[in-house]
Amino acid sequence: MISLTINGLPVTVDKGTTILEAAKFLGFPIPTLCHMDGLEPYGACRLCVVEIGEGNSARLVTSCTYRAEEGLKVRTASNRVLRARRMIIELLLGTCPQSKVIQDLASAHGVKRQRFKQEHEDCILCGLCVRMCKEQMAAKAIGFQGRGENRRIGTPFDIKSEVCRLCGGCIYVCPACQLRCTYNDPDKAVCGGCANLTPPCVEKEKFDDMMCYMSPCVACEIRKE
Amino acid sequence: MSSAEIASILERHNRGYGGLIAILEEIQAQYGYLPQNVLQDVAEQTGRSLVDVYGVATFYRAFSLKPRGRHLISCCLGTACHVRGGPGIAEEISRQLGIQPGSNTDDMEFTFETVNCLGACALGPVVVVDGRYFPKVKPSAVKDIIEQAREGIGRIQIESDARVFPVEVSCARCNHSLMDQRHVIDGYPPIRVTVAFNNTHGRLLLSSLYGSYSVDSEFDIPPNTVVNMFCPHCHAELIGAANCGECGAPMVPMIVRGGGMVQICSRKGCKGHILDLGGSALS
Ligand code: FES
Numbered sequence: 001m002i003s004l005t006i007n008g009l010p011v012t013v014d015k016g017t018t019i020l021e022a023a024k025f026l027g028f029p030i031p032t033l034c035h036m037d038g039l040e041p042y043g044a045c046r047l048c049v050v051e052i053g054e055g056n057s058a059r060l061v062t063s064c065t066y067r068a069e070e071g072l073k074v075r076t077a078s079n080r081v082l083r084a085r086r087m088i089i090e091l092l093l094g095t096c097p098q099s100k101v102i103q104d105l106a107s108a109h110g111v112k113r114q115r116f117k118q119e120h121e122d123c124i125l126c127g128l129c130v131r132m133c134k135e136q137m138a139a140k141a142i143g144f145q146g147r148g149e150n151r152r153i154g155t156p157f158d159i160k161s162e163v164c165r166l167c168g169g170c171i172y173v174c175p176a177c178q179l180r181c182t183y184n185d186p187d188k189a190v191c192g193g194c195a196n197l198t199p200p201c202v203e204k205e206k207f208d209d210m211m212c213y214m215s216p217c218v219a220c221e222i223r224k225e
Numbered sequence: 226m227s228s229a230e231i232a233s234i235l236e237r238h239n240r241g242y243g244g245l246i247a248i249l250e251e252i253q254a255q256y257g258y259l260p261q262n263v264l265q266d267v268a269e270q271t272g273r274s275l276v277d278v279y280g281v282a283t284f285y286r287a288f289s290l291k292p293r294g295r296h297l298i299s300c301c302l303g304t305a306c307h308v309r310g311g312p313g314i315a316e317e318i319s320r321q322l323g324i325q326p327g328s329n330t331d332d333m334e335f336t337f338e339t340v341n342c343l344g345a346c347a348l349g350p351v352v353v354v355d356g357r358y359f360p361k362v363k364p365s366a367v368k369d370i371i372e373q374a375r376e377g378i379g380r381i382q383i384e385s386d387a388r389v390f391p392v393e394v395s396c397a398r399c400n401h402s403l404m405d406q407r408h409v410i411d412g413y414p415p416i417r418v419t420v421a422f423n424n425t426h427g428r429l430l431l432s433s434l435y436g437s438y439s440v441d442s443e444f445d446i447p448p449n450t451v452v453n454m455f456c457p458h459c460h461a462e463l464i465g466a467a468n469c470g471e472c473g474a475p476m477v478p479m480i481v482r483g484g485g486m487v488q489i490c491s492r493k494g495c496k497g498h499i500l501d502l503g504g505s506a507l508s
């Protein structure tokens with residue numbers, strides 16, 4: 001057994017437990033993106049950063065891959081952690097602004113601006129689909145290939161894989177495939193619609209037609225003519 | 226490549242999980258690249274999944290999944306080479322060969338690729354042709370390098386050629402040795418002379434391998450320039466009476482240790498030379 005403190009609270013966990021699991025046990029929320037129960041931790045998105053250690057030797061680690069150590073002091077929401085987390089979300093937003101999952105994260109963590117070039121990539125290389133295919137579906141049909149800026153996910157030689165059973169598990173776990181609602185401004189870096197809870201259709205003059213099928217709308221009480 | 230050949234390569238690497246890179250290297254050495262069906266065979270025979278094998282094969286720059294040309298030209302675009310003008314060199318090579326980095330010429334003579342640091346940053350910008358490093362390359366030297374590549378370079382070739390042997394020479398006037406022990410060209414101390422052309426003069430190192438045309442020049446000598454060569458000790462001009470049989474430029478004589486004389490053409494790029502080991506030219 002290993003005892004550590006998370007945000008000042010002592011907790012004792014089994015050897016091999018990750019900080020993320022220990023924090024979850026205590027009920028401290030740590031946002032994750034590339035972590036999924038049932039898949040090997042991979043540490044790709046860095047969203048789950050926490051601060052460990054004290055004073056000058058304090059450092060940020062990814063809690064989903066970091067195993068609990070005896071006497072470890074973890075802070076899951078220090079200023080430094082929050083700043084780093086927001087920056088990570090901002091960077092993810094830059095890569096993949098069309099993803100609903102990432103836009104939701106931005107809303108939830110108060111990221112209101114995005115200072116980077118919008119890339120509109122299809123993939124954030126979180127590796128969820130690769131792990132899904134390998135660990136849960138035991139197919140190993142897709143994998144990482146290339147390196148650096150050419151790194152991407154695909155089947156070998158980009159041809160139809162013989163081992164793929166078209167189970168769709170990869171699509172199911174993909175955080176980039178689920179598109180956000182585009183509002184009336186598809187290029188807007190941060191949609192933020194969910195953060196202020198104003199339905200986009202309220203600014204009615206910007207729409208040709210109302211988006212929702214409720215008439216009258218329960219939020220804005222506008223009725224479709 | 227048959228499955229049996231692959232099996233024998235795998236046998237040598239004891240089918241262990243750790244040996245994938247070594248296996249792929251060996252296949253690439255035999256084939257020049259990694260063909261698709263071979264990768265499939267490797268995956269099958271090692272019990273690995275094809276994604277893993279493919280992932281490794283695409284991760285490393287050293288592996289190629291496309292057939293490669295006979296000569297491989299790599300231009301360094303690492304940080305040091307980049308600031309010293311690497312991109313200009315890469316562009317020039319692209320222009321001369323008419324291909325983009327990462328592709329082959331239509332006749333499959335050349336493959337051109339850019340690399341990120343070859344570990345010889347002090348020599349930047351560096352171009353490597355078939356394993357031979359060309360340091361401090363200037364755009365004007367690219368043509369020459371490609372020409373050399375076409376003719377074939379590489380030490381293995383030079384050493385296996387029986388007509389190639391190292392010579393030791395001295396100045397015909399002061400008899401000082403012209404060998405430079407502090408440098409190495411083609412694996413031997415080169416011949417050092419001072420050259421002058423168009424108001425510039427500087428050091429020129431010539432390969433002492435008879436039959437090799439490797440040089441290292443302090444300044445870039447434009448092709449076809451006729452240069453004057455001087456002894457670095459007595460500063461006398463190394464000049465004889467003969468003219469090159471190939472191009473008519475004056476020949477530069479030097480005394481060969483052990484008797485005889487070698488004369489080389491003074492025109493950059495001309496390969497004219499005379500070797501007279503009889504010693505009659507001396508008297
Ligand atoms: S959840 Fe830990 S790095 Fe992605």
Ligand code: FES
Binds near residue numbers: 346
């Ligand atoms: S940068 Fe070119 S060799 Fe290092």
